[in-house]
Amino acid sequence: MGARRRRTGHDWKLLAESCTALLERVPELVDEHMRQLAEYSPLYERFLPYDQQWREAEEAMRIGIETISAPRDSPRRDLEYAEEAGRRRAQQGLPLELLVHAYRSAGYLVWDALMEGAAGREPERLAALMRSATMMWSAVDAQAAVASEAYRATEMELRRRTDEQLQALLDALLEGQEAPGLAARAAAGLDLPERGPYAVVVLRSQRRESVLRPVRGDGVRFVWRMRADCEVGVVALADGQGLDEVERALGGRCSGPGGISPVVAGLAELGRARRLAELAFRTCPPDATEVVRLDQRMPTALVVSQPELAGRLVSDVFGTLLELEPGDQAVLLETLDVWLSCEGSAGRAAGRLYCHRNTVFNRLRRLEQLTSRSLARPRDLIEMTLALDAYRLSGR
Secondary structure, X not given: OOOOOOOOHHHHHHHHHHHHHHHOOHHHHHHHXXXXXXXXXOHHHHHOOHHHHHHHHHHHHHHHHHHHOOOOOOOOHHHHHXXXXXXXXXXXXXXXXXXXXXXXXXXXXHHHHHHHHHOOOOHHXXXXXXXXXXXXXXXXXXXXXXXXXXXXXXXXXXXXXXXXXXXXXHHHHHOOOOOOOHHHHHHHHHOOOOEEEEXXXXXXXXXXXXXXXXXXXXXXXXXXXXXXXXXXXEEEOXXXXXXXHHHHHHOOOOOOOEEEOOOEEEHHHHHHHHHHHHHHHHOOOOOOOOEEEHHHOHHHHHHHOOHHHHHHHHHHHHOOHHHOOHHHHHHHHHHHHHHHHOOOOHHHHHHHHOOOHHHHHHHHHHHHHHHOOOOOOHHHHHHHHHHHHHXXXXXX
């Protein structure tokens, strides 16, 4: 097979003549284009009004045909229009695959029409068109590529704006703001029910990204919002679910410290739930790795919610004990802590402390002497328990 002949200036002249003649048939071609698109997918008409789609297709086709035969140094109006079209289609929500298909379909129609116009006429015109095929399809490919790139960039920007709007709505709810329709807008944007059981989780920041779409975990759904010093999770529960399911979903996936709020009745109550989750978080000692529930830490929560009174309680109960050497303090307070966690069993406490049970009794008696309180009296026991919590949480 011999070498393929290069396109000449005469080829351009013949191509320009064919394109000029084809411009008269553009309305007919657009009608056929619209018919083929509707046959390919009903989504075209669902996303775009027919008249608007027809006008835009007619303009794009005219610009494309004019570009085929334009001088090489001419401005690429077809690419400018393709960029605008890509942005419009992304804003309108038309799937990208259908946008690319529309460009390909229009390209086939124009090419077939050009070939049809040259058929039966001088062979020279048909040969010139054949030598222009690569150039024409390169133009169609470039238009589709530019439209796709503009589509993706616009889609990304729209997603960013949507996420920012959702973040603002979620933040407003978590801050407890009250505005008409706020909960309803957040429910629609986050794909969550406006009413129903919810809880809030507050964790030490893990430096993760916000996830503003519900993520399932062990049957419950989480929406995470990252903040500078912590991460906040909104937990959507199904009917019949409670905090046990939240604990199971968090177990092994999230490291503490952290706090879980009680269950509230809807998105409008997330502000209160967030404050209660933060209060539960504050009941965790500095070295804690657990995620705790407020309903299981109520006495400690009362202590941390009143820091001034907590400080007074420590001074009143442990004042004399705090004058001891740090090592003695630590031994006595650890013994009290373990004895309390063992529900008052000296034998079990001795096993955990690796000492004799009489040693536990001796340390507890010394504590009673130093604090002027008796562990056998309920009121004194409550004071010493709360003072121990306040002391541990103070980070001394």
